Amino acid sequence: MIRFQxxxxxxxxxxxxxxxxxxxxxxxxxxxxxxxxxxGKSTLLRLIGLLERPSRGQVLVNGRNxxxxxxxxxxxxxxxxxMIFQDHRLLSDRTVFDNVALPLVVTGIHSxxxxxxxxxxxxxxxxxxxARATPLALSGGEQQRVGIARALVGRPPVLLxxxxxxxxxxxxxxxxxxxxxxxxxxxxxxxxxxxxxxLVNSRQHRTLTLDAGRLVSDTGAW
Amino acid sequence: xxxxxxxxxxxxxxxxxxRGPKFLERxxxxxxxxxQTLIExxxxxxANPLPSIMTVAVxxxxxxxxxxxxxxxxxxxxxxxxxDQTAAISLFLDLKVADxxxxxxxxxxxxxxxxxxxxxxxxxQALAEFRDLGGFEDALDRITENPLPNVLAIYPVPEYAxxxxxxxxxxxxxxxxxxxxxxxxxxxxxxxxxxxxxxxIIALLLGALLGIxxxxxxxxxxxxxxxxxxxxxxxxxxxxxxxAFIRRPFLYTGAWYGLLGGLSAWLxxxxxxxxxxxSVSRLASLYHSEFRLSGLGFADTGSMLGASILLGFIGSWxxxxxxxRGAKPI
Numbered sequence: 357m358i359r360f361q362x363x364x365x366x367x368x369x370x371x372x373x374x375x376x377x378x379x380x381x382x383x384x385x386x387x388x389x390x391x392x393x394x395x396g397k398s399t400l401l402r403l404i405g406l407l408e409r410p411s412r413g414q415v416l417v418n419g420r421n422x423x424x425x426x427x428x429x430x431x432x433x434x435x436x437x438x439m440i441f442q443d444h445r446l447l448s449d450r451t452v453f454d455n456v457a458l459p460l461v462v463t464g465i466h467s468x469x470x471x472x473x474x475x476x477x478x479x480x481x482x483x484x485x486x487a488r489a490t491p492l493a494l495s496g497g498e499q500q501r502v503g504i505a506r507a508l509v510g511r512p513p514v515l516l517x518x519x520x521x522x523x524x525x526x527x528x529x530x531x532x533x534x535x536x537x538x539x540x541x542x543x544x545x546x547x548x549x550x551x552x553x554x555l556v557n558s559r560q561h562r563t564l565t566l567d568a569g570r571l572v573s574d575t576g577a578w
Numbered sequence: 579x580x581x582x583x584x585x586x587x588x589x590x591x592x593x594x595x596x597r598g599p600k601f602l603e604r605x606x607x608x609x610x611x612x613x614q615t616l617i618e619x620x621x622x623x624x625a626n627p628l629p630s631i632m633t634v635a636v637x638x639x640x641x642x643x644x645x646x647x648x649x650x651x652x653x654x655x656x657x658x659x660x661x662d663q664t665a666a667i668s669l670f671l672d673l674k675v676a677d678x679x680x681x682x683x684x685x686x687x688x689x690x691x692x693x694x695x696x697x698x699x700x701x702x703q704a705l706a707e708f709r710d711l712g713g714f715e716d717a718l719d720r721i722t723e724n725p726l727p728n729v730l731a732i733y734p735v736p737e738y739a740x741x742x743x744x745x746x747x748x749x750x751x752x753x754x755x756x757x758x759x760x761x762x763x764x765x766x767x768x769x770x771x772x773x774x775x776x777x778x779i780i781a782l783l784l785g786a787l788l789g790i791x792x793x794x795x796x797x798x799x800x801x802x803x804x805x806x807x808x809x810x811x812x813x814x815x816x817x818x819x820x821x822a823f824i825r826r827p828f829l830y831t832g833a834w835y836g837l838l839g840g841l842s843a844w845l846x847x848x849x850x851x852x853x854x855x856x857s858v859s860r861l862a863s864l865y866h867s868e869f870r871l872s873g874l875g876f877a878d879t880g881s882m883l884g885a886s887i888l889l890g891f892i893g894s895w896x897x898x899x900x901x902x903r904g905a906k907p908i
């Protein structure tokens with residue numbers, strides 16, 4: 357589903373963020389991406405979401421080479437990849453419902469269908485009751501779950517999460533990981549970047565470890 | 579939870595659709611999205627009434643100025659057109675020519691190819707007209723004999739209405755034995771026409787300049803709007819909005835500004851005419867005229883609104899093109 361072939365990413369200001377990355381993730385795998393801050397986790401996710409293009413090498417998602425994807429197809433690619441951010445990236449002037457609906461609204465599907473699917477997504481993250489609230493009225497954990505609902509509402513085959521539990525307490529973190537594990541069962545491919553080693557060790561999933569832009573270990577599939 | 583239950587509680591992702599909706603669904607989606615954007619953008623303008631009204635007012639005033647000038651020149655033209663109905667040449671006949679002779683002469687002249695129509699004003703008719711004008715009653719009462727000659731009002735056919743042709747016609751008419759003298763009333767009309775042409779060109783130039791002004795106003799307003807909504811745009815890009823989807827609301831907002839600005843320009847011009855109508859009618863009645871100011875006609879209003887919508891659209895298009903670079907990476 358996701359394949360990196362000798363990928364480099366170099367920023368003019370700070371040199372190589374990623375060097376010689378090679379790995380492959382199968383459909384339906386749940387993979388942790390760990391490493392210290394600045395190891396290149398976010399950069400790797402950004403390449404998959406096509407927020408950036410690699411300096412060298414190839415990134416393939418769902419058989420498509422992102423390097424040759426024309427600009428006008430980028431939006432269609434992003435609809436296949438749900439992204440969850442540490443800072444949630446929610447619109448504070450819209451309701452929870454409208455935030456979650458955004459990925460569907462941009463595809464132009466019928467509003468009845470949007471309503472149905474947004475409710476289903478909010479139900480999955482346990483926030484159906486807060487649909488009319490604005491994100492600012494929610495706790496950090498709830499905001500993160502809104503972000504997750506938004507990422508999954510379009511039913512993308514790939515979910516990326518960048519430090520999804522970054523500033524949550526352990527109980528909330530565990531809840532969110534349990535949620536992710538449920539998606540794995542229905543065939544969603546998940547790649548979760550986190551520096552919470554303790555949490556990674558407590559859950560048995562394939563783990564890729566980055567250090568200073570290099571892939572230093574890959575536990576392989578469990 | 580059993581695995582089976584989990585599978586029910588979490589919806590399975592559909593097989594990935596490479597390129598969005600099916601072909602047949604597209605026109606409906608397209609129409610829906612546009613309609614939604616149209617309504618949403620108007621709602622957004624209403625949500626921030628004060629800045630919206632200010633922008634619309636500036637556009638309205640900018641458009642009202644050239645429109646008012648145009649209406650003014652059109653009205654003057656209509657007024658001058660009324661005067662055009664006076665004869666191009668008034669041929670005053672010798673006092674000795676009797677009424678019957680004058681009638682015969684008029685019939686004879688009608689056969690000339692330069693002349694479209696002739697009307698005879700007999701001395702009695704002329705005197706009666708004088709009385710009607712008022713102010714001369716005392717003087718007229720003292721006159722025992724009508725001192726006025728027969729006058730032939732001569733209307734040329736349009737092809738012979740140019741100054742050179744009229745000059746030649748006048749000379750031919752003066753060669754007639756019955757003729758005394760002739761008067762041509764066209765020069766001042768031509769001057770007026772030239773002035774009106776000038777006014778319309780000024781209106782056009784002013785319109786062009788202020789039109790550019792409207793472009794800049796809308797462009798700047800949209801630019802601020804884009805900056806205000808940076809984060810929203812970024813998030814929409816992240817969740818897979820196409821460049822067209824992101825641009826659309828801004829383009830529609832520009833078009834709304836244009837339409838509302840055009841409507842307020844129309845309102846300003848119409849109100850001005852309403853205010854002026856009374857005094858103009860009074861002035862016209864002093865000249866024994868039924869003249870009334872006419873406003874922007876249906877076609878003029880249509881083209882003004884069309885132009886203002888277009889200006890708003892182009893203004894926002896320029897801003898959008900400059901400030902929205904579409905989905906990253908570039």
